[in-house]
Each structure stands twice: as C-alpha cells, then as structure tokens.
Amino acid sequence: MIHSTFSKGGIHPAACKTTLSGIEALPLPRRAVVPLQQHIGAPARPIVAKGDSVRRGQLIAEAPYAMSAAVHAPVSGTVAALEDALMPDGRRRPCIVITADEATHDADETERMRYWLAIDSMATPDVDADTIKRRVARAGIVGMGGATFPSAIKLAPRDKVDLLIINGCECEPFLTCDDALMRAYPAKIIAGVQMMMKATAIDRAVIAIEDNKPEAAAALAAHAVSAAGVEVKILRTKYPQGGERQLIDAVSGRKVPSGAIPSAVGVIVHNVATAFAVWQAVSTDMPLIERVISISGDIPADQRRNYRAAIGTPFAEIPFTLPPDADTKIILGGPMMGKCTVTLDAPVTKGTSGITVLTDARRQPLMPCIRCGACVDACPMGLEPYLLETYGRLRRWDDARAADVADCIECGSCSWSCPSRRPLLDYIRRAKNRCRQR
Amino acid sequence: MQVVLYSILILGAIGCIGAVVLFFTARRFEVKEDPRIDQVASLLAGANCGGCGFSGCRAFATEAVRRGNLKDINCPVSSADTMARIALILGCTVEVAQRNIAVLRCNGSCQARPQPYAYDGVRSCAVMDAAGVGESACAFGCLGCGDCVEVCRFGALSLDTATGLPVVDPDRCTACGACIAECPRHLLELRPTGRNDRRVWVACASRDRGAVARRICPSACIGCRKCEKACRFGAIDVADNLSYITAADCRACGACVSECPTGAILASFPIRNQSNDPQHIQ
Numbered sequence: 001m002i003h004s005t006f007s008k009g010g011i012h013p014a015a016c017k018t019t020l021s022g023i024e025a026l027p028l029p030r031r032a033v034v035p036l037q038q039h040i041g042a043p044a045r046p047i048v049a050k051g052d053s054v055r056r057g058q059l060i061a062e063a064p065y066a067m068s069a070a071v072h073a074p075v076s077g078t079v080a081a082l083e084d085a086l087m088p089d090g091r092r093r094p095c096i097v098i099t100a101d102e103a104t105h106d107a108d109e110t111e112r113m114r115y116w117l118a119i120d121s122m123a124t125p126d127v128d129a130d131t132i133k134r135r136v137a138r139a140g141i142v143g144m145g146g147a148t149f150p151s152a153i154k155l156a157p158r159d160k161v162d163l164l165i166i167n168g169c170e171c172e173p174f175l176t177c178d179d180a181l182m183r184a185y186p187a188k189i190i191a192g193v194q195m196m197m198k199a200t201a202i203d204r205a206v207i208a209i210e211d212n213k214p215e216a217a218a219a220l221a222a223h224a225v226s227a228a229g230v231e232v233k234i235l236r237t238k239y240p241q242g243g244e245r246q247l248i249d250a251v252s253g254r255k256v257p258s259g260a261i262p263s264a265v266g267v268i269v270h271n272v273a274t275a276f277a278v279w280q281a282v283s284t285d286m287p288l289i290e291r292v293i294s295i296s297g298d299i300p301a302d303q304r305r306n307y308r309a310a311i312g313t314p315f316a317e318i319p320f321t322l323p324p325d326a327d328t329k330i331i332l333g334g335p336m337m338g339k340c341t342v343t344l345d346a347p348v349t350k351g352t353s354g355i356t357v358l359t360d361a362r363r364q365p366l367m368p369c370i371r372c373g374a375c376v377d378a379c380p381m382g383l384e385p386y387l388l389e390t391y392g393r394l395r396r397w398d399d400a401r402a403a404d405v406a407d408c409i410e411c412g413s414c415s416w417s418c419p420s421r422r423p424l425l426d427y428i429r430r431a432k433n434r435c436r437q438r
Numbered sequence: 439m440q441v442v443l444y445s446i447l448i449l450g451a452i453g454c455i456g457a458v459v460l461f462f463t464a465r466r467f468e469v470k471e472d473p474r475i476d477q478v479a480s481l482l483a484g485a486n487c488g489g490c491g492f493s494g495c496r497a498f499a500t501e502a503v504r505r506g507n508l509k510d511i512n513c514p515v516s517s518a519d520t521m522a523r524i525a526l527i528l529g530c531t532v533e534v535a536q537r538n539i540a541v542l543r544c545n546g547s548c549q550a551r552p553q554p555y556a557y558d559g560v561r562s563c564a565v566m567d568a569a570g571v572g573e574s575a576c577a578f579g580c581l582g583c584g585d586c587v588e589v590c591r592f593g594a595l596s597l598d599t600a601t602g603l604p605v606v607d608p609d610r611c612t613a614c615g616a617c618i619a620e621c622p623r624h625l626l627e628l629r630p631t632g633r634n635d636r637r638v639w640v641a642c643a644s645r646d647r648g649a650v651a652r653r654i655c656p657s658a659c660i661g662c663r664k665c666e667k668a669c670r671f672g673a674i675d676v677a678d679n680l681s682y683i684t685a686a687d688c689r690a691c692g693a694c695v696s697e698c699p700t701g702a703i704l705a706s707f708p709i710r711n712q713s714n715d716p717q718h719i720q
Binding site for chain 2: 430
C-alpha cells in the first residue's frame with residue numbers, strides 16, 4: 001500500500017535509526033543545572049533562593065507571563081546557586097543549580113523507580129477540560145518535538161479547530177526517542193491524546209507515524225481501536241514530514257497560509273512525547289522533569305540508546321565514548337536541524353531530543369552553483385533556495401523578503417541536496433534573521 | 439530627384455508637426471523642479487549610503503531644499519566644507535555638527551583570547567553568531583569574520599590579520615552607520631569626538647561576571663569600577679558587569695585608560711604613564 005505524504009519537495013536522507021530498543025533510566029544527577037528558559041517566550045521567574053532545600057518535582061520557577069512555562073526541581077537537594085551557566089551553544093543563561101546529597105539522591109531514585117514500575121497500572125482519571133489545561137500549565141509542559149512552545153497555550157486555541165494531529169513522525173535521522181516512547185507507552189499516549197481532545201473540544205485526532213516505524217504504529221493502532229475519534233495514520237517516510245505545515249498537508253491536505261498558524265485552518269499539532277507528558281501531568285500530577293533522549297551516531301553500537309534523563313542532567317553524565325577523531329561533531333538533536341554543542345557541561349532541557357555524534361562531519365569545500373535546481377525540488381515550502389542564498393550572500397534583504405524568505409522552516413533540505421555543497425541554509429537564515437529584525 | 443524632394447518635404451512636414459505637438463505637450467506637463475536640488479545633489483558623495491536617514495543622496499537634497507535649511511538634517515559623509523557650500527546654495531547657515539567616528543567595543547584579539555572552539559562554516563559574523571558563541575568562548579565579543587568590513591563603502595574598515603579585529607580608519611570613517619547595523623553583536627558604536635578628534639571608549643561588551651569574563655578573555659572589562667572612581671567628570675557608569683563611558687560627559691582626559699587593570703579602555707591618543715603595550719593605542 002502506498003501511503004500519503006506531503007506534496008511539495010522533501011528529501012530521503014539515510015535513516016540511520018540504529019539505537020537499541022527500550023528506554024533505560026539514566027541515574028539522576030548529583031548536580032542538576034536547570035535553565036529558567038527552556039521554552040519559547042519569557043524566562044520563568046525563580047521562586048527559590050540560594051540555600052533553600054527543594055523536593056523532586058517541586059516548583060522552583062513560576063511562569064506569571066503570557067507566554068512562559070513553569071520549571072520544577074528534577075532532583076531533591078539544596079539550591080546551590082542561581083547563576084548563569086553554560087548552554088550548548090556556548091552562551092551563558094540564568095539557571096538554578098541544585099545539588100543532591102547521598103540520602104536525598106537514593107530516596108529520589110527509589111521513588112522514581114517505583115513510579116516507572118507502576119506506571120502501566122496507573123489509572124486515567126476522568127477530569128474536565130479546565131482541570132486538564134490547569135494541570136498542563138502547572139506541570140510546565142512545552143512542545144517536546146524541539147520547538148518548545150508552551151503546551152497550555154496551544155490547548156486554548158482562539159480559532160475554531162476541528163482536528164488534532166499528533167506528531168509521531170520523527171523524521172530526523174538518528175533520533176528514536178519518540179519511537180521508543182510510542183512502543184513503550186502506547187496506551188498512555190492515547191489517553192494523553194484523549195485529554196488534549198477534551199481540553200480543546202476537538203472530536204477527531206490523527207496520530208501520524210512514518211512507515212519506517214511499523215512497531216510503534218501497530219502498538220498505537222491496537223490501543224486506538226477502543227478510543228473514540230482517535231486514529232493512527234501511517235505516512236510515507238520523507239523528510240521533513242515532522243514539520244508542522246508538512247504534517248498538516250500530509251494528514252489532511254490543508255495548506256496553512258504563509259505567515260499564519262495551524263489553527264487558521266482548524267488544526268492543532270502536538271508531539272507524541274507532549275501527549276505522554278500531558279497524561280503524566282493530569283493522571284499522576286508529575287511535572288515535566290524527565291524526558292526521553294536518544295544517543296546515537298558514530299559511537300559504539302551498544303552505546304546507542306534511549307535514556308530517560310532528568311532535566312538538568314549534564315551531557316557529560318550520559319555514558320558514551322567520543323571517537324578520537326578531531327573533526328567529531330556533537331550535535332544536539334538530529335543532523336538535519338540540530339546544532340553543534342561546544343560543551344558537554346550543558347544540561348538536558350525540555351527540548352533536548354538527543355545527541356548525535358558525527359565523525360568526518362567537517363564541511364567540504366564548496367563549488368559554484370550550477371543552476372541544477374536540486375534545492376528547488378527539495379524545498380518543502382516551495383521556495384527557491386538558490387535565489388534566497390544569493391540574496392542572503394549579497395545582502396539584498398528587500399529582495400529576500402519579496403522572495404518569501406520568512407516562509408523558510410530551516411529544515412536544511414536545500415543544503416542537503418546541493419551537489420556543489422553550497423551552504424544554502426546558512427545564508428538563507430542570515431537573510432531571514434535580518435528581515436525579521438527590520 | 440523628385441522622389442528625394444518629396445521625401446524631404448514629407449519628413450520635414452512630419453518633423454515640424456511633431457515639434458509643435460511636443461512643444462505644447464512639454465509646456466502643459468512641465469514639472470517644475472527647484473534647480474537647487476540638482477546643485478545640492480551634485481555636491482553630495484553619491485554613495486546613497488543612507489547615513490542621513492533618507493533613502494539616498496537625491497532624497498536628502500530634495501528634503502534639504504524643501505526645508506530651506508540644514509537644521510536637524512545632516513550628511514555625515516560630507517565634509518564641513520561641502521556642508522558649507524550646500525548651506526550657501528540654500529541661503530542658510532550650517533551648524534557645525536559633532537563629528538562621529540565608529541569604534542569597536544571589543545579588544546579581544548585572537549592572540550590574547552583563547553579560541554577553544556572550531557568553526558568550519560561560512561565565514562560570516564551573522565552566520566557564526568546564529569550557530570553559537572563563535573570560535574572564542576566570548577558570547578559578546580567580535581567574531582572577526584569582517585561583515586562590517588564588507589559593508590563599509592568608504593574603505594574605512596579593514597581586518598587586522600594579526601589581531602583578527604576590524605580597524606577603523608578615522609580619516610575615512612564618515613559615520614554612515616552601515617557597519618553598526620551589520621554587526622550581529624552590536625559592537626561598533628558611533629562615538630562623538632572631542633577636542634582634536636579625541637575619543638576614549640570601553641573596548642569590551644561582555645556582560646559576564648568578572649571572573650568568567652577574565653577567564654574567557656584577558657582584555658575583558660570585569661566591572662571592577664576602578665574607572666568609575668577615577669573619572670572626575672562622572673562620565674563612567676558600570677552596569678551588568680560592564681563599564682560604559684557617556685561621550686557627552688567625557689572630556690577625553692584619559693585618566694580611566696591608565697587605571698583599567700585589563701586594558702579594556704582604549705583612547706585614540708597616547709596616554710602618559712600607561713603601562714600597557716602600544717597595541718592599545720590606535
């Protein structure tokens with residue numbers, strides 16, 4: 001059977017999804033570095049001071065602003081500092097640093113193990129829409145596909161919406177964290193989806209999964225049978241299917257107009273991991289203090305795993321050996337949209353989907369554009385990347401704006417497809433950023 | 439012969455009719471433009487840099503003639519002599535505008551500042567800034583790819599290969615502001631000049647805490663407030679671990695320059711008693 005996919009452009013990078021199955025618990029960190037801004041919007045406001053003792057799951061920074069998300073303590077312990085700590089891009093951002101002592105650490109681990117062992121038998125309560133929204137906001141849930149948009153805001157759409165799409169595509173190569181989650185907790189994800197439907201008063205939800213994840217699709221489909229209005233749709237694998245606009249097109253055929261948000265065409269898109277986090281928050285009152293991350297790439301095969309990691313865990317505590325190659329790049333997220341991290345001291349945040357280690361990833365010398373049009377074929381937004389690159393390079397910002405540079409979703413399909421290895425996205429992003437400023 | 443004659447007559451007649459039509463059309467649709475606009479525009483540099491706030495040199499000339507004076511408008515590129523000639527055309531006096539010169543608020547040369555990270559992407563400051571902190575660990579300092587040099591139309595900026603930092607040629611800088619808009623980290627600043635074109639400025643933009651800033655770059659401002667205390671005119675304020683000299687209050691005495699323990703304050707003129715190496719004096 002030929003499955004549907006989005007209409008314009010797209011590429012087929014090698015999937016490289018070779019992580020071992022299952023989710024392993026990464027030990028809780030002795031020293032957790034929790035950034036105040038792990039989401040789009042205003043940073044959360046800390047409500048603890050240096051020296052305070054906090055419990056695991058306790059609110060440590062509130063979100064009193066229109067767009068923000070609350071932050072909770074991932075470990076019990078003492079607030080060691082409120083300071084600017086190193087982020088993956090090398091910049092320093094305000095963080096709350098919590099240090100755990102031996103006793104609290106062991107107690108936390110026991111409690112955590114009990115929770116995850118018992119999760120399958122935990123019941124899903126019947127609560128009303130307002131309670132769901134309130135609990136989601138209280139738990140500090142943000143979009144876990146990487147965009148980190150505060151979920152509570154998305155659950156209260158202003159437009160009339162009639163379709164909820166749950167993104168289980170995971171189109172980035174290497175990453176398997178969503179796949180692992182879907183295989184491990186299909187019933188809870190479906191229950192989370194039903195909660196989202198209730199909160200937004202939508203009676204139809206589609207869980208979209210690419211056809212390279214048949215086990216996850218089968219697991220979810222088996223549980224979706226008994227859930228009214230929830231269906232699982234298998235899509236033909238193509239990058240960037242997980243892009244919001246591409247996914248809406250692939251699932252429903254609706255086209256989101258330029259500059260508009262999905263609710264303009266009556267759709268809301270959430271990630272599967274967000275659905276699971278919603279279930280956890282509503283049913284078990286568990287704030288977002290842990291997430292699944294994928295460690296993959298050019299590391300020994302038995303180290304390519306999915307971990308359940310506490311937010312604030314430094315990357316250095318994740319067990320993987322870096323190859324000795326000097327040109328190794330440690331990429332946060334997948335290779336297509338991820339960014340290199342300059343330090344392993346930076347912490348796991350709500351939006352961290354994983355780490356991809358690539359050797360031999362140094363940029364190749366570039367050659368002139370041969371006007372082959374490969375980038376135009378690849379662009380999922382129907383833009384002309386070669387033209388936008390030229391405008392970006394020559395600083396013709398007005399021309400770039402007229403050529404719809406603002407529509408670029410920065411998926412990197414153009415750079416991937418270029419036979420001359422031109423840095424198309426770099427220059428397009430430069431033009432996009434400049435046009436946004438002016 | 440007759441053919442030639444007829445041809446000349448017919449074409450001549452058409453020409454005459456055309457000339458009459460064109461004459462009256464031109465009178466009817468004549469656009470009256472102040473001839474002074476052309477005169478003013480011809481005096482301007484013609485680079486259309488936009489430093490005056492208008493879309494180009496002709497737009498500036500049009501606006502100047504429309505106003506009839508040079509109050510509140512100024513071409514930063516033109517010399518005082520040129521402005522005086524423009525004022526003569528407009529029949530007004532020119533107020534001598536404060537001369538501005540761009541300065542770089544970073545002194546983290548590649549020799550002094552450790553470069554712990556490797557970058558292999560496009561050599562553009564804007565691209566590098568979007569990718570992360572850059573090659574040095576400083577999130578505020580100059581990236582050294584020369585985006586500012588590329589946009590300068592007057593050849594006033596050049597990259598110093600030894601330090602990796604752009605250098606401003608004060609004689610060529612016209613304060614058009616192109617480099618200021620281009621720098622992704624807003625490190626270039628137009629500073630009004632004092633007596634003898636003197637300028638004193640803090641060549642650092644790091645808001646990191648002193649200990650962190652110092653570890654990242656030996657010539658960073660660490661917010662120690664020594665300069666603030668040394669200034670007799672109250673021109674220096676330290677906020678967010680960073681010192682800033684307000685140009686309007688600065689008398690360019692240079693007292694702060696010799697006081698700074700990291701050499702983060704630069705002056706455009708030699709300072710007596712300064713222990714730092716001559717590299718700090720541009």
